[in-house]
Amino acid sequence: MSDMTETTPQPGSTAAPATCENGTTIGLDDAVVQARGVTRLYGQGDACVYALAGVDLDLQRGVYTAIMGPSGSGKSTLMHILAGLDRPSAGSVWVDGVEITGLKDRALTQLRRDKIGFIFQTFNLLATLTAAENIVLPLTIAGRKGNEAWIDELVATVGLGDRLKHKPAELSGGQQQRVAVARALASRPAVLFADEPTGNLDSHTGEEVLELLRHSSDNLGQTIVMVTHDAHAATYADRIVFLRDGVIAHDCGRLGRDEIYDVIKSLEHVG
Amino acid sequence: MIRIAWRSLTSHKLRTILTTLAILLGVAMISGTYVLTDQIDRGFKQIFSDAYKGTDVTVTKKAKFSGQLTGATEGLPQSMVDQVKAVDGVSAVFGYVTGMGAVAVNGKVVETGGSPTLFFSYSANDIAPPQYIEGAPPAKSGEVAVIEKLATDQKLTIGAPIDVITSNGAHPAQVSGVFRFSAQSSLGGSLIIHTTLPDAQDWFDMKGRVSEIDAKAEPGVSADTLAQRVRAALPAGTEVKTGAQAAADQTKSVSDSIGAFLKPVLLSFGGIAVLVGAFIIFNAFSMTVAQRRREFAMLRALGATRRQVLFSLAGEALVMGVLASLVGLFAGLGVAAGVNQVFKAAGFEIPSSGLVLQPRTVIIAMAVGVVVTLLSALIPAQRATRVPPMAALQEGAQLPPSRFARFAPIMGGVVAVLGALLIVAGMYGPGSTMIRLATIASGAVLVFVAVAMLSKFVMRPLVGLLGWPLQKLAPVSGRLARDNSRRNPGRTALTAAALMIGLAVVVFVAVLAQGLKSSFIDSFDKTVQADYIISAKNFMTIPSDTAQRVAAVPSIETAVSLDAQQVQAKGGSLAVVWGIDPFAIERVWSFDWIEGSDAVLSKLGTNGAILEEQTASSLGVGLGDPVPITTVEGKRATLNVMGIYRDPMMLNGITVSAAGYDAIFPTPQAFMVVAKATAGSDIGQTQKAVETALADTPTARVQTVAEYKKTTVDLVNQILTLVYGLLALSVIISLFGIVNTLVLSVFERTREIGLTRAIGMSRRQVSATVRYESVITSIIGAAMGIVVGIVFAWVVTTKFAGQGITFAVPGGQLVIFVILAVIVGVVAAILPARRAAKIDILEAIHYE
Ligand SMILES: Nc1ncnc2c1ncn2[C@@H]1O[C@H](COP(=O)(O)OP(=O)(O)O)[C@@H](O)[C@H]1O
């Protein structure tokens, strides 16, 4: 079930996103996030490290993408840059048609508020608010009321039922992360970023969260970018991007667990 | 966002309460001050308006100025009563004599704790007569009526003997009645005695004169109209007021004389407490911002703007400020009641008038509490907005250093220099005393801030030094405490700085008091060549013939009377005029001449004067210059400067001969008598002999010079104790600050403490660690406070060296302060140490 297509990196491309037809396409060509020649350097002089060494990537609307790669390959760095949390040393990023690489803090804040959802490895719920209050927190921050039907739907999807009035400390890890997923979806972001969302969960509760993400992709058409080094988690994704030494080493569609291990092995041999 | 702020406050109750307490106490002090002084105002207003009820017009001798030591007044000729009576529209009139003195029961003076004992002549025509509850008003010579409080306290019944002591001697009398004044049993601790008019005129040297004339208008004649008519009928030099005006003026003068001292003093200590609170709030917010950085990062990642983060923290500060101010405001009522009790215990009863909570008090208390809390939280909140949203995704992300962090040493230096400049400007610059004091105070605040900013750079070596003995004492706990205190030097520095402020002021006051005491003794020993000082017991008078009677004692060689009155010099500032016996003084007094010599004394005549150097320089006069003076009665005289001497402690002012003094002032009055025993006589026996000679003057206190010095030093010590009591509040607040810091740092280290416990550290060792950390912090605070306090005191004493305050460090007291700081540290650690010891190992290890 794979139509593996190698990316065709075009470092330094400055083409406008609307006319850009590069990168992998899986049926849809409506890119929500686009990266061109994204490079990230840490340190200076001889001690400098390329965390990202020229990444071109288009993320299509409605697609659930997993970013994989060994530790230190640049997964987190890439996600931070795509989400506007960090700035690339070179290259450009567009989110929903807006180039974010030159934006000031105020505009970036607005972008995060309106276009981007986050799921953190460590849940990061506000301990002083109840689950329900945590879910609508992005709306509270934006000063919006939100669509009640939508919130109800979210709450139903998350399936917390009577635990909504509880504080995070009274919820299990899986429940907390499900609240975090609902929170990320509450403002209907253009793209949802998740950094190792199951990293702090056992396999069973991890499963629940992965199911939930898959569900929101299928039923709500949510664009998702998930950083993970867990092959099992990646099997839920429509597309898997493999990073190695700061560049995209492999980019393919949905894979099974064994196929993912094969890719990882083959990439190791290349090295 | 407000809800987020509110939730954060309510879920960290201990932190909120401790931080709130820090500002609450200062606010309580400030609101208490206003409540108290308003209460005093209202109490006196009540009394004086009752006293002048029904009185439409009052006539007095016009006073040139109001000041201290101006008890004796010339009054009005008694014939003026008839003049007033003749004015058209007067329905009733009476004149009376009033004066200050003392009473003695069974030969013992009735002490009033500083309040005056007032005498009034009774008149059957009195317009607002007091309410007699027993007996009758004095009807014949030797009869007096007393206020209820005196009768109750001294168990005086009708017919009981009582001695009246005035400046011209002791006068035996009998109680004829007991009355209530203004429906109150006492008048703010003062005693009131009614006498007959002739007696009063006799005892207060007012023959043929009265102090005041009160008149009542006929129906249909307004008080204003009558006052105008009376004014027109009387000669210049008389003051005619309506009864209402007189009541208002007297209220103002009495409550001003109390409030002018009490209000600024109490407010200053309230201000110090608020400043300490501000430091603690700043520190508490800085710490919580550091701990909650991930929370802020997460909010930012979810799209919260910097402004929202700022507002959310400001919201927390606002809620705390409002809460603290509200509670503080009402705690202020308690403070007022407490101070009231202290006064009462000291025999000075504030007229009871119930609680007075004016809108002004509410506004000031709320404004101070809210503004200070908000301002103190501003910088930490600003730092919170600088947490990058990325921090939400990273483990163990650090709070980014403030934008100005690298300028901190420079900024600290700038603040220090600015503070120093303000202090110097306030001390040597122009402007009114109030403005200069305010300038000095703001300079001192800046210095405190600068020390707090800069001390963090020496915190590591300082902690290392202090921790060393602890480490020797307890290898494990001592070592950990030392490391913990060094881990975040800025936090340790700020916590210590809060304690520093209180202690710096304590040390400052202690050093000044020490300087005052030692220079008083120095100066006294240098000038006074006598064996005894006979002075009046607190604020009472001794008869003017005391010196003569002392001199009559066989074993007394010389006794010299020192009289004192305040005058207005050169039409401006007030100065004290001392009257001395120019021929005898040199036998008991050795002048420290700057210009002139003892030879000048005998040539003083009635117009000559010698001036203390401070007075001379402040009046801008030198040898041979004329000094015009005006007495309180408006009498003018011009004195010639014939010498200048240095004596900042005793004869501070203008000294004239007894003849000159008598020519200027109508009523002779002795301030003190300085006496010397004949060579070879027994000091103790002579003292007894003098006491016997003055047996009928119980207001006189006969002391050897050693006793007199001790009394004066004791007085300074008493004031010092009071000041320490007021400063204790600031120290208590900084104690809360230490508790807060420790609680938060224990909370931060939950995991670490759990781990050390897992590998075998005992609960006891854990709590010892916290305790040592606390003691290290408090000793550093004390050390900084001592250094800053000594430097402040040194700066001030260099300026006031001329006023006789030398720079002397009370070493013993400093040691006590350090011990006190250690106790503060140990007490502050009780709760945090218990919390640390209670940490559950398993939970802590799983704690995230
Ligand atoms: N703040 C940083 N400073 C210096 N180097 C960094 C920093 N963050 C990441 N790196 C380096 O960049 C590379 C990529 O890191 P990261 O994106 O975190 O990888 P991954 O998430 O795939 O483990 C690594 O070599 C890492 O050491």
Ligand SMILES: [Mg+2]
């Ligand atoms: Mg990573």
